[in-house]
Amino acid sequence: MSLRFRLIALVTIVLMLSLAFGGVIACFNASRSVRTEMGSALLVGRQTIDNAVRALQGSLDPQRDLDGLVISFQANRHLRVSVTGGAEAAAVPVSDHSPFGEVPAWFVWLVGVAPVIDRVPIAIGGHPYGAVVIETDPHNEILEVWNQVSESVLVLALFCGQTILLIHLFIGRALRPLDRVSAAFEQIGQGDYRTRIADSLTPELRHLHDNFNRMAARLAEAAADNRRLNEQLLTLQEQERSEIARDLHDEVSPFLFAVNIDIANMSRLIKERRWAELPHHIQTIADAVGHMQRQVRTMLGRLRPIGLAEFGLTGAVGSMVEFWQRRHPEIEYRVSVSPTCESLGDLADTTIYRVVQEALSNAVRHGKPARIGVSIAPAPDHDPGHGGVIVEIIDDGQGKRESSGVGYGLLGMGERVRALGGHLTLSNRPGGGFAVTAVLPDSSPRGLQTVPLQGAAQ
Ligand SMILES: Nc1ncnc2c1ncn2[C@@H]1O[C@H](COP(=O)(O)OP(=O)(O)OP(=O)(O)O)[C@@H](O)[C@H]1O
Ligand SMILES: [Mg+2]
Incomplete structure (x- = not known):
């Protein structure tokens, strides 16, 4: 069942119940009001007739006066008056139909006000002269109430109809954007990641x-x-x-x-x-054979860092720096590896090693520096269990030129670091030189200690 249908059904039920409840209250009020109206009409009519009957005592022609009395009540909407038992019975107004309109029988039944009959006996000069019969006629009053109730119900029904129509249209419009979202999700599900929802929704x-x-x-x-x-x-x-x-x-x-x-x-x-x-x-x-052995060892070293597993990060980074020191002794190398970052797992160790390897080789090849610093330390604001490691390779060379692009070295570094959930920052330093900073999330280092590199210029 659609959301639109369910909402409209719910609102319709609530409106219908309100309408029914309103109808019951209207009938109850109608019945009370008709009863009150009839009661007061009877009271006023009774007083008028009492006065007229008293006046008959001095009348020269009582029959004519009684006829006049009956006629005076013919225009009354709530009472019918007739004279019975006199010398000549006055005509009772006979019409069962109101000249003002018809009321459905079921409404008359619902209002439930029956006519009330009262008799005023007439005695002239001590002799009985019949009686004046007063009968209430609630028909006209019920008609009036019926007209009011039916108008109200009509207005209410119109209101309900309009409300339901408006809800139908509004929900249709309100849900239309969801169709677009659903279509967009379908496209994403099919692998079209260029999909965007262009127009703004509600x-x-x-x-x-x-x-x-x-x-x-x-x-x-x-x-x-x-x-x-x-x-x-x-x-x-x-x-x-x-x-x-x-x-x-x-x-x-x-x-x-x-x-x-x-x-x-x-x-x-x-x-x-x-x-x-x-x-x-x-x-x-x-x-x-000796030559071939050396070549095979070099090749193996390229495929997997030599000594990383055996000597740890400090040893492996140390021998890497020694390698460059032998070739470029004019450069001053400073290496600092926190003992807590010594063994962070195979993947993290290899990543750090490769980052240092590439950054060091870039510094020597492209920067012409006088000093290169390598630091592997715990991140300062780490929390235990989710500690971070900062790997920094800083040189004081000429820095990276604007025009120089990004080669496999820098790209590879970034990919390796991101694959571990970390991030890499490359920047020229204000005083000259280049800095590579990799922040890795996995480890729980506890402190930093500077390890002087054996044989490296300090
Ligand atoms: N420390 C540095 N000092 C000065 N320039 C640098 C430094 N590091 C990188 N660069 C510049 O950034 C460029 C891109 O470096 P990247 O390592 O990506 O490529 P590459 O070293 O040229 O080649 P390879 O793919 O062999 O590493 C270099 O060509 C160089 O111009
Ligand atoms: Mg490079």
């Missing part, structure tokens, strides 16, 4: 309208992020694969080939018993 629904549009915008952003992330993932995967293929091709394949040749040469030399030349070939094989 004030009550404006909140829904705003929230729907915000939700659609967030979904569109999330879908775009997902697409971009997938593309990046594929690109990075391809890049990584081609790098591994290139390394295998350039750094491992030739040496395997060389080892193969050396072994063939050695077997030939053994057959020819040229023992003196063997050590040279053994040495070249050992060199080639």
Whole structure:
């Protein structure tokens, strides 16, 4: 059953009950008013007749006076008067129908006021002369009340009809925006996140309208992020694969080939018993294998940070800094890792490591700095259980130029941090230099302690 139908049915029932209740009260009032009116008409009529009967005592023609009395009551709307038992009975007004209109019988029955008959005996000179009969006629009064009640009921019925019609139209209009919202939800459900509710709804629904549009915008952003992330993932995967293929091709394949040749040469030399030349070939094989071992270790290091699991974040970040220090000893490196951030879980540790790795390499490659600071510390306003970690890499180099775009490095950092529910801030520092700040939500660090890096310039 539709909401509109239910509401209209409810309002109709309430209006009908009110109408019925009003009708009962109107009938009750009508009955009381007719009864009162009849009572007072009878009283006044009785007094008039008493006076007239008294006046008959000195009358020369009582019959004529009585006829005159009966005629004087013919225009009365509430009383019928007749004379019985006299020398000549006066005519009683006979019409059962009111000249003013008809009342339905059921209404007369509902009002329930029966005619009242009264008799005033006449005696002239001590002799009985019949009686004057007075009969109340409630018909006209009931007609008057009926006219009033039926007018009121008609007005009320018109009011009910109009109210129901207005509710029908209003609810139709009020619910129309919900149809648009429902259609919009359907489109969202089909994956069309560009859907927006354009026109503003009623004030009550404006909140829904705003929230729907915000939700659609967030979904569109999330879908775009997902697409971009997938593309990046594929690109990075391809890049990584081609790098591994290139390394295998350039750094491992030739040496395997060389080892193969050396072994063939050695077997030939053994057959020819040229023992003196063997050590040279053994040495070249050992060199080639050593080279291949180093290459494989480098490749593995790129695929998974070396030492992160074994030595923790401090050790892994330390050896990363040492790596750059060997290549750029002119730069001063300061590293500070809070012991409470030492082990935050595999994913968080790797994320922090990768952020530091990329930011450090960017600082050295692009910034030409004199100093680089790395800090991994608990967020100052953390609450236990939902603590945060702040990772900061700050250099005092030339800063990021406006014109320089964003490469895979900065993008990858942002994606990694956001994947953990954190956020990344990149900014040029006022005095020169660049700052990378990542805030990660998972951990419950307890304090900060500066760890001097062994071998690094302090
Ligand atoms: N510390 C920094 N100082 C100065 N410029 C920086 C710094 N870090 C980043 N940039 C600028 O931001 C650009 C984008 O950096 P991003 O790491 O995304 O790419 P990239 O380092 O150029 O290449 P890659 O994809 O190999 O990381 C850099 O090209 C550089 O111009
Ligand atoms: Mg980079």
